[in-house]
Amino acid sequence: MSTLVDLREEVTDLVQRLVRVDTTNPPGNETAAAELLREYLEASGIDNCELIARTPERANLVARIPGGDGPSLLFLGHTDVVLADPAEWSVPPFSGELRDGMVWGRGAIDMKSQVAANAVAFASLAREGFKPSGDLIFAATADEENGTGFGLEWLCEAHPDVVRCDFSINEGGGDRVELEDGRAIYQATVAEKMTAPFRILVKGRSGHASMPRIADNALVNATRLIDRIADYRPEPQLGPEVEGFMQAVFGEVPPAAEVVERAAPLSPVAAVVLDALLGPTFSPTMISASQKRNVIPALCAVEVDCRLMPGQHPEDVEPTIRAVLGEDVDYELEWVEGAHGGTRSPLDTPLWRALEEWVAETEPGAIAAPLACVGFTDSHWLREAFGTVAYGFFPTTGELPPEVAAGLVHSADERIPVSDLEAGVSWLRHAAHAILS
Numbered sequence: 001m002s003t004l005v006d007l008r009e010e011v012t013d014l015v016q017r018l019v020r021v022d023t024t025n026p027p028g029n030e031t032a033a034a035e036l037l038r039e040y041l042e043a044s045g046i047d048n049c050e051l052i053a054r055t056p057e058r059a060n061l062v063a064r065i066p067g068g069d070g071p072s073l074l075f076l077g078h079t080d081v082v083l084a085d086p087a088e089w090s091v092p093p094f095s096g097e098l099r100d101g102m103v104w105g106r107g108a109i110d111m112k113s114q115v116a117a118n119a120v121a122f123a124s125l126a127r128e129g130f131k132p133s134g135d136l137i138f139a140a141t142a143d144e145e146n147g148t149g150f151g152l153e154w155l156c157e158a159h160p161d162v163v164r165c166d167f168s169i170n171e172g173g174g175d176r177v178e179l180e181d182g183r184a185i186y187q188a189t190v191a192e193k194m195t196a197p198f199r200i201l202v203k204g205r206s207g208h209a210s211m212p213r214i215a216d217n218a219l220v221n222a223t224r225l226i227d228r229i230a231d232y233r234p235e236p237q238l239g240p241e242v243e244g245f246m247q248a249v250f251g252e253v254p255p256a257a258e259v260v261e262r263a264a265p266l267s268p269v270a271a272v273v274l275d276a277l278l279g280p281t282f283s284p285t286m287i288s289a290s291q292k293r294n295v296i297p298a299l300c301a302v303e304v305d306c307r308l309m310p311g312q313h314p315e316d317v318e319p320t321i322r323a324v325l326g327e328d329v330d331y332e333l334e335w336v337e338g339a340h341g342g343t344r345s346p347l348d349t350p351l352w353r354a355l356e357e358w359v360a361e362t363e364p365g366a367i368a369a370p371l372a373c374v375g376f377t378d379s380h381w382l383r384e385a386f387g388t389v390a391y392g393f394f395p396t397t398g399e400l401p402p403e404v405a406a407g408l409v410h411s412a413d414e415r416i417p418v419s420d421l422e423a424g425v426s427w428l429r430h431a432a433h434a435i436l437s
């Protein structure tokens, strides 16, 4: 029987080795990580490991401890990482160095840490002869960061039987946040917003820039629309995640308009997230107009990063956007790239209860609080394909404060405390016992 100390060393070593495999996406090359993980799992006696790939160099690894006909649980994680520029780092980004009790390197947080913890929880259960009542599944998937169809999206479509599951644990939550009143909350994401970017093509009439009155400057017209978007505050509305959060933290659910002012004194960080979950958000982020300084542009394109509430669709908000933009400026609105994500899982589930139990046992007095994810993760593929109850939860200990950790994701000097890895393994083992015993 492995002790928790053994598992801590095991998971630390595995994260270090995973970080050293450069899976920068593009091009990904996730097969090298999948092979490392297969070797690790096979050494623990798991022979049910399968590399499944659309192209040979971008393999997904799926392993299984078969169970009875009870509900199944999937430990999900992606093995690809985003680009790292060594010039910005204090250690080489693919060194996996252990320094000051932390593993350093690209993917240390997002998300080779969780992939390694998934593997160690899975392997340790197998070594102990764990007999699940339903399948326990491990999946290390490719291409989450770029989403070009080699990872979970493709598996759900081409090999649904290997990833179909009733419950899933993925990235996207787990931050331990200390409230100003001394209590700690562990945030878990149970839903995600839909991303639905749009472009506004603002019209004008070109002319020589030396005589402004001769033309109608599309760029100047666009600034009026940008101001209106920036000033717009949608009517706040409560979804089940914010309701669940307020109930968990305050013991009651205030009206939507009071959520941010209630939360801000306890946690400014949480208040910013809650604010983004009370309605759709519209952030103008890109603009392009004239190609020459001396030509007044006839056209100006403004791109807006737009995130809708789970369950909302572009056609639901387009009339509001048009009303905000007004009628005095000539423009066209087009949705670009389509709409993605926007799924949710219910809160009244055995997996949520397992999460509450783990938090209560790990830190008496701490609170498990649900939230929706403002971005999105691979969880939405599972929710869409199989109706899976998918939560984002990889608990942190707070050794690295959440506001610091958040700034390291996709950035320089990404690192994770060993204590977080240990907490992650503990949570995953707890969840497997709770759902599958």
Ligand SMILES: [Zn+2]
Pocket: 078, 110, 111, 144, 171
């Ligand atoms: Zn990620």
